[in-house]
Amino acid sequence: MTARDRHRRMSTITDVAREAGVSVATVSRALRGLDRVSPTTRERVLKVATELDYVASPTATSLASGRNQVVGVVAPFLTRWFFATLVSAIEKTLRQHGHHVLLFDLEDDSFDRRLPLSQNMLWKRVDGVITLNLPMTEDELTLIDRLGLPLVAIGTPVPDRPNVRIDDALAMRVATEHLVSLGHERIAYVGAVPSNVAHIQTPQARLDAFHDVMREHGLAEHDQWILGSDWTADSAAADTHTLLASADRPTAIAAASDEMAIGAMAAARAQGLRIPQDLSVVGIDDHALSNVLGLTTVRQDVAAQGREAAEILLRSLGVDDVADGTATEVVVPTELVVRRSTAAPHRPLPAD
Amino acid sequence: MTARDRHRRMSTITDVAREAGVSVATVSRALRGLDRVSPTTRERVLKVATELDYVASPTATSLASGRNQVVGVVAPFLTRWFFATLVSAIEKTLRQHGHHVLLFDLEDDSFDRRLPLSQNMLWKRVDGVITLNLPMTEDELTLIDRLGLPLVAIGTPVPDRPNVRIDDALAMRVATEHLVSLGHERIAYVGAVPSNVAHIQTPQARLDAFHDVMREHGLAEHDQWILGSDWTADSAAADTHTLLASADRPTAIAAASDEMAIGAMAAARAQGLRIPQDLSVVGIDDHALSNVLGLTTVRQDVAAQGREAAEILLRSLGVDDVADGTATEVVVPTELVVRRSTAAPHRPLPAD
DNA sequence: CTGAAAGCGCTTACAG
DNA sequence: CTGAAAGCGCTTACAG
Numbered sequence: 001m002t003a004r005d006r007h008r009r010m011s012t013i014t015d016v017a018r019e020a021g022v023s024v025a026t027v028s029r030a031l032r033g034l035d036r037v038s039p040t041t042r043e044r045v046l047k048v049a050t051e052l053d054y055v056a057s058p059t060a061t062s063l064a065s066g067r068n069q070v071v072g073v074v075a076p077f078l079t080r081w082f083f084a085t086l087v088s089a090i091e092k093t094l095r096q097h098g099h100h101v102l103l104f105d106l107e108d109d110s111f112d113r114r115l116p117l118s119q120n121m122l123w124k125r126v127d128g129v130i131t132l133n134l135p136m137t138e139d140e141l142t143l144i145d146r147l148g149l150p151l152v153a154i155g156t157p158v159p160d161r162p163n164v165r166i167d168d169a170l171a172m173r174v175a176t177e178h179l180v181s182l183g184h185e186r187i188a189y190v191g192a193v194p195s196n197v198a199h200i201q202t203p204q205a206r207l208d209a210f211h212d213v214m215r216e217h218g219l220a221e222h223d224q225w226i227l228g229s230d231w232t233a234d235s236a237a238a239d240t241h242t243l244l245a246s247a248d249r250p251t252a253i254a255a256a257s258d259e260m261a262i263g264a265m266a267a268a269r270a271q272g273l274r275i276p277q278d279l280s281v282v283g284i285d286d287h288a289l290s291n292v293l294g295l296t297t298v299r300q301d302v303a304a305q306g307r308e309a310a311e312i313l314l315r316s317l318g319v320d321d322v323a324d325g326t327a328t329e330v331v332v333p334t335e336l337v338v339r340r341s342t343a344a345p346h347r348p349l350p351a352d
Numbered sequence: 353m354t355a356r357d358r359h360r361r362m363s364t365i366t367d368v369a370r371e372a373g374v375s376v377a378t379v380s381r382a383l384r385g386l387d388r389v390s391p392t393t394r395e396r397v398l399k400v401a402t403e404l405d406y407v408a409s410p411t412a413t414s415l416a417s418g419r420n421q422v423v424g425v426v427a428p429f430l431t432r433w434f435f436a437t438l439v440s441a442i443e444k445t446l447r448q449h450g451h452h453v454l455l456f457d458l459e460d461d462s463f464d465r466r467l468p469l470s471q472n473m474l475w476k477r478v479d480g481v482i483t484l485n486l487p488m489t490e491d492e493l494t495l496i497d498r499l500g501l502p503l504v505a506i507g508t509p510v511p512d513r514p515n516v517r518i519d520d521a522l523a524m525r526v527a528t529e530h531l532v533s534l535g536h537e538r539i540a541y542v543g544a545v546p547s548n549v550a551h552i553q554t555p556q557a558r559l560d561a562f563h564d565v566m567r568e569h570g571l572a573e574h575d576q577w578i579l580g581s582d583w584t585a586d587s588a589a590a591d592t593h594t595l596l597a598s599a600d601r602p603t604a605i606a607a608a609s610d611e612m613a614i615g616a617m618a619a620a621r622a623q624g625l626r627i628p629q630d631l632s633v634v635g636i637d638d639h640a641l642s643n644v645l646g647l648t649t650v651r652q653d654v655a656a657q658g659r660e661a662a663e664i665l666l667r668s669l670g671v672d673d674v675a676d677g678t679a680t681e682v683v684v685p686t687e688l689v690v691r692r693s694t695a696a697p698h699r700p701l702p703a704d
Numbered sequence: 705c706t707g708a709a710a711g712c713g714c715t716t717a718c719a720g
Numbered sequence: 721c722t723g724a725a726a727g728c729g730c731t732t733a734c735a736g
Binding site: 010053055057058059060062063068070073077078079080081083084085087088091092095098100101102103104105107119120121123124125146147232233234237259262263266267270288289291292293294340 | 362405407409410411412414415420422425429430431432433435436437439440443444447450452453454455456457459471472473475476477498499584585586589611614615618619622640641643644645646692
């Protein structure tokens with residue numbers, strides 16, 4: 001028997017029971033801190049467990065108790081800042097309470113399609129699930145229901161389930177009002193998504209808010225100033241390029257996300273326009289690069305949303321060391337952060 | 353019994369055995385496609401299993417077989433582009449082969465510290481692990497070894513384990529040579545990390561390569577032109593700001609990552625410098641925003657590295673539908689992508 | 705406060 | 721080709 005072989009065998013509950021001179025049932029109780037165990041017994045068991053490097057097999061525990069201590073986190077993409085930030089915050093919060101994250105990235109080949117959630121992914125694997133901006137299909141809702149899994153939705157709500165999000169309409173309203181208050185009247189929008197793209201709903205609320213603000217101020221809208229986009233910087237840049245090539249162009253752009261705003265700024269600069277003198281740009285998010293790029297934006301605290309959702313889920317799992325709370329709908333506040341990408345529109349006055 | 357209750361109970365192997373009129377052993381064999389099952393029996397079992405929506409309980413399977421079909425993916429951060437891209441690619445590759453990812457983000461409060469990998473995270477939870485740019489401690493290596501887990505390292509190698517990475521020295525060499533070939537002689541570097549930050553090793557190889565190229569071309573280096581940084585755009589911008597405020601400043605900056613390069617560009621622009629006329633900047637990565645920002649960079653295919661690592665791990669787990677291969681050291685190629693952030697240095701000639 | 709025993713739902717030799 | 725039975729390592733009533 002080599003040293004490596006010897007090390008291979010991890011100790012089981014039976015080992016510590018034998019070594020401590022008690023039954024496995026007692027070991028189980030002692031280690032889990034249940035009542036009905038005498039202090040001396042508990043102490044002895046704890047000591048032996050430590051000596052033997054004992055850690056309960058999660059798979060055996062799971063079979064017997066039905067709990068895995070893992071929660072499924074489901075995202076439509078992972079490579080974008082918003083989602084990665086969310087996952088990171090969720091993972092940390094869960095881990096602090098002894099839980100782990102099983103990650104599902106549902107991105108498919110085409111941006112307007114996604115993979116479905118299946119029984120294989122969840123059944124007896126996770127104790128609950130957190131969805132990230134993910135409208136669920138009927139089938140998926142039925143599945144989650146049948147599996148009896150608690151669920152918390154971040155962003156796009158899921159019917160009858162706790163939800164954590166920002167007020168999308170308000171965020172875009174603040175962004176647009178900022179532009180208007182600066183004196184802009186010719187404002188374009190980037191981030192309209194075709195309504196057949198069912199798995200992204202946030203866009204609609206933001207676009208609607210933009211329309212509302214424009215209407216309220218009696219500002220004219222131009223169809224060709226409402227730019228679609230797949231919500232990437234690249235596509236926003238391409239769309240903006242076309243927009244700005246026209247003689248009749250806007251003095252400002254409201255983008256539904258910072259990544260798109262960054263694309264729009266870059267496209268403008270590449271065409272020789274100065275920001276903010278020739279074009280103002282505002283976004284929503286406060287992306288990791290927005291500060292450095294001087295982008296004016298409506299900041300949302302993404303990590304806080306991840307933490308909130310994780311805590312709500314932990315509570316519904318009955319985890320006891322989680323901060324109290326009963327909230328089932330939390331709307332995280334946003335705030336306008338004015339930087340260097342917005343200013344009053346340049347007016348070709350005589351004195352200019 | 354309400355509809356919901358009825359749906360709650362998922363069927364077990366016993367249910368399909370009864371329904372199909374065979375033993376559970378036969379069901380197990382039939383469903384896993386083992387030999388020694390008659391075609392008719394197999395067919396019947398399959399049919400019944402489908403009707404009952406049967407999916408084997410992964411936790412029971414795991415207890416009995418020792419396999420979980422899940423691999424642990426361990427990252428020092430998750431919110432940065434490089435890591436999120438890696439995780440996304442790994443997850444997709446694993447899922448195609450019926451495996452899932454349990455995610456661990458080891459980021460701690462301070463950027464030069466990280467959480468340790470523990471027995472709790474891995475023991476009986478994962479069949480293998482993939483590390484992302486993560487030097488392992490002695491204790492962690494011992495743990496992985498004792499647990500008998502296969503491991504594949506992406507980026508920073510782990511002793512005696514398969515490794516997937518780019519050639520860091522070559523990448524920085526190409527970036528620096530590009531600047532030199534353009535005629536730059538005054539070149540600064542961003543991305544030196546204090547050597548006590550043990551969990552980030554890539555930086556050293558890149559910095560060494562930069563020094564080598566400078567020396568080979570007989571170019572002078574200035575201590576104050578080697579900028580530290582925590583590898584974020586913000587810190588790179590702050591450092592660059594100081595650097596450029598000096599009268600004696602470089603004509604080009606080689607950054608060890610695109611995020612830092614973006615920070616450097618932004619800082620320069622904020623000080624009224626034009627890119628590339630007044631300052632050239634080159635990075636390494638080809639970050640999602642680099643194209644739109646016109647950043648010249650040495651591209652690495654991050655997703656490919658994730659896929660390669662996942663496949664190597666799957667092979668070592670004996671998963672049979674993975675493409676053949678025996679590679680244990682794969683170095684993914686990089687390529688220079690010239691965009692708008694680099695040009696020959698501006699020389700104040702008479703004719704200028 | 706503690707133990708014996710059943711049970712969680714599979715897989716795996718072992719027989720036949 | 722198929723079944724009976726042991727075993728994976730816990731948790732949980734049930735007794736005492």
